[in-house]
Amino acid sequence: MWKTIVRRIFIMIPQLFLLSILVFLLAKAMPGDALTGLVDPSLDPAALEAQRERLGLNDPWHVQYWNWMIHALQGDFGQSFRFKMPVSELIGQRIFNTIWLSVATLILTYLIAIxxxxxxxxYNDTWADRLITGYTYLGFAAPLFIFGLVMLWxxxxxxxxxPTGGSVKPGVEPGTxxxxxxxxxxxxxxxxxxxxxxTVTTVQLLRSEIIDTKQRDFILTARAKGASESRVYNRHILRNSLLPxxxxxxxxxxxxxxxxxxxxSIFSYPGMGQLFLSSISLRDFSVVTALVLLYGLASILxxxxxDLILSIVDPRIRIK
Structure with missing residues (x-):
């Protein structure tokens, strides 16, 4: 298993490299640049051009990318033009809010879905099953941003x-x-x-797995041997259905x-997601590229x- 982990980590390196190039090129393809909308329109064009030259915005894209990558490998993702502070420090202020929000969402998802x-x-094909299935259909049909607005209102x-915004009540002392x-x-x-x-995806997946597992031969064999219904469900059906x-x-x-x-963005919650959208609208390229790389790394991980969880919980699968 450790060999596989190391091998997958080495595979991640070219993936992140290609992702960084793609994100950098897409950011540069956006209209304007990091100074657009942040300078006085009456500023002398020569002074504005000198500022772009000083920041390296007139360099070829590969030169800009190389300079950015060298600094990124050292943990320096540049300066945010909007917040006037290092990008790594800015993300560090927001990342824990997003982590706590994600952890809370995962806990609530499994508490509801399982x-x-x-x-x-x-109890498929009963009134309870129809109500739950109806809920999942509504969940599939409802866009997240519309549902979020309804919940907020x-x-x-x-x-x-x-509360309708923020991550903590103003004036509360940290650590208390x-x-x-x-x-x-x-x-x-x-x-x-x-x-x-x-939740709806997990509910539908678990429902389908349980219904499918109930019809398998080893379940029919367990019932034929006289195993109690609770034992059949807890030891055989549920255990196998939870693997996916x-x-x-x-x-x-x-x-x-x-x-x-x-x-x-909807709940004005100060996390990385809100920072990502605002940075795109304000063309804060250094923040956008750093966040997309961070999101890409999270997806790969x-x-x-x-894969590792499946190899642990399912004895039929072993990653070597």
């Missing part, structure tokens, strides 16, 4: 049960119990909004990347985690 999937699969503005509770309180509605949508769910865990991490971009 009971619903088990109920729907075990309903529980944030209409009922006033949750009140600070921790405020953090949880602020991320609960965004996490629940995302979890209710991402465990393997899907890494890809859930990848799926959360796109979700947090919209959710953080998610795929690796899924």
């Amino acid at each position: 009971p619903l999937g088990i109920t729907s699969g075990r 309903l529980f944030g503005f209409h009922f006033d049960w949750f 119990a009140a600070y921790v509770f405020s953090k949880i309180y602020h991320l609960l509605l965004p996490a629940l909004s995302m979890a209710l949508i991402t 769910i465990a393997a899907f865990f890494g890809y859930e991490i990848t799926g959360l990347i796109g979700g947090t971009v919209f959710i953080e 998610g795929a690796l985690i899924s």
Whole structure:
């Protein structure tokens, strides 16, 4: 297994290299540059051109890319033109908010999906199964950003049960119990909004696996030997049906990347997703390229985690 991990890490290097080139070229292809909209329109064109020359914005793309890559390998992703601070420091301020939001979403997703999937699969073709299946169909049809707006209006503005923005109540001292509770309180509605949508895939997958496993020969054999129904479900059906769910865990991490971009923007939650959208609109290229590389790394690691989990929980699969 360790050989496979090392081999996959070496494969990640050219993947990230190609991704960095693609992202850099797409960023340069956007209209304008990092100075667009940030300087006084009445500024002397010669002074503006001198500023672009000083920042290296007039250099060929491969020269700009090489200079950026050399600094990136040293942990220096440049300076944010909008926030006037190093990109690595700026991302460091936001990354933990996104991590906590993603962790909360994953916990809520499995707390909702596993009971619903088990109920729907075990009692298929009943009224409970029809209600759960109807919920999943609505979840597939509802866009995340529309659902997030509805949740924000309903529980944030209409009922006033949750805050409508931010990650913590202003004035709360960091490190105190009140600070921790405020953090949880602020991320609960965004996490629940995302979890209710991402849950539907897991519910449908678990339901299908349980229904399929119930018809297999080893289940019929276990029943023929007189095993109790609870033992059949707990020891055989459920155990085998949860294997794809465990393997899907890494890809859930990848799926959360796109979700947090919209959710953080809708709920004004100061994470990497909100920073990513604002940086695109303001042409803050150094922030955009660093975040896309970080998202790409998370996606590659998610795929690796899924493979490793599946090899651990399924004795028939071993990565060597």
